[in-house]
Amino acid sequence: MLVARRAADQWGVLSLDDLRACGLSCENVRVRVGNGRLHPLYAAVYAVGHANIGLQGRFLAAVKACGDGALLSHFSAAALWEFLPWDERRPEVTVLDTTTRVHPGLHVHRTRVLAPIDVARHAGIPVTSPARTLLDLAAIVPYSQLRRAIRQAQSLSRVNLCQLLEVLARLGPRRGTRNFARIVATGPAPTRSVLEDAVLDLVLRGGLAHPIVNGKLVLDGRPVYPDFRWPEQRLVVEADGAAWHDHKLAREDDAERQALLESHGYRLLRVTWDQTILCPAQTLARIRAAGAPSVD
Secondary structure, three states, X not given: OXXXXXXXXXXXXXXXXXXXXXXXXXXXXXXXXXXXXXXXEXXXXXXXXXXXXXXXXXXXXXHHHOOOOOEEOHHHHHHXXXXXXXXXXXXXXXXXXOOOXXXXXXXXXXXXXXXXXXXXXXXXXXXXXXHHHHHHHOOOOOHHHHHHHHHHHHHOOOOOHHHHHHHHHHHOOOOOHHHHHHHHOOOOOOOOOHHHHHHHHHHHHOOEOOOEEOOOEEEOOEEEOOOEEEOOOOEEEEEEOHHXXXXXXXXXXXXXXXXXHHHOOOEEEEEEHHHHHHOHHHHHHHHHHOOOOEOO
């Protein structure tokens, strides 16, 4: 019963030390493995009751396998923080040492620098802080994927520009920091999709002023969050992607929001993926003609 209660608080996984703390001997553990009550995941880490654990359980098991002080990191940490979707790669863990101990089934990163500010806990799992996660991620993913992660982190309010600049100054230069700095230099950009990334990049690359991105606007007591807004020009640009707009209720909501914005003097332009990617010059010209200001 004690084992089951403890496992329920830890995504269904326990280490050998956890099991010993529950009063089990090594022989008890061997017996439970033999009769299927414990399922080995990594060295001295077990799933309790069944081996079909969720993603959080897999992540916690990976951290437990690497010992005290280990942190989920890199792509795995980005998935836990919901910056990027998980892609079934090996879980990644960072440890503060220079040993060469091998952990089969895991990708272990070793570092000499792991300050208290870099350490966090999310969903009960020791993990690198959001800012440290993003800087580590910069070393292993391409620019577009890093951009999506950083902007998603801002959209979720997990990080702010001060935190991104702090980790860059403290730990850079290193692999990936050029891309990291390039993205941070665009300023606050809490976009929610790849299409919003593309539209914002088109706007900034075209010399237009940085808009407010997904900023809250209260109209007639109702909060709305326009994708891109230039308040002085009363101009809103919406990125019309299928993930957000391609069903009946979403289209009805879009129409209601548009009517609300227009009733308060806003002009609204909708921009699709094809327009942004296949006709960037024409799309930029449309946005500029609608009144979007240029950078001074």
